[in-house]
Amino acid sequence: MSNKVKCDSCGMPIEAGPYCSYCVDEAGKLQPFEERFERMVQFQARREPGAPREVLEQKTLAYMATMPAWRDHPRVKAAAG
Secondary structure (H helix, E strand, O other): OOOOEEOOOOOOEEOOOOOOOOOEOOOOOEOOHHHHHHHHHHHHHHHOOOOOHHHHHHHHHHHHOOOOOOOOOHHHHHHHO
16 A cells, blocks of 8 residues: 655655645745646646636636645636635
8 A cells, every 4th residue: 555645735645744746846845836837737737638727727717626736726716716
């Protein structure tokens, strides 16, 4: 059985630490919200080609609301309304 945990920012399985290599900068710090949000929207767009940007953003914010790193971010909380 594996002791893998999930990234607190995106949910990707990781071996250790709070964040995966995709969610941190060169110094190992969590990337800013806007950068992570845009990358997660682009990931969602690859999963749903042709979906309107607004829908992709709504789905991304809803997902981010489940992630410990972002659930208390003002933009995420505002979207949850």
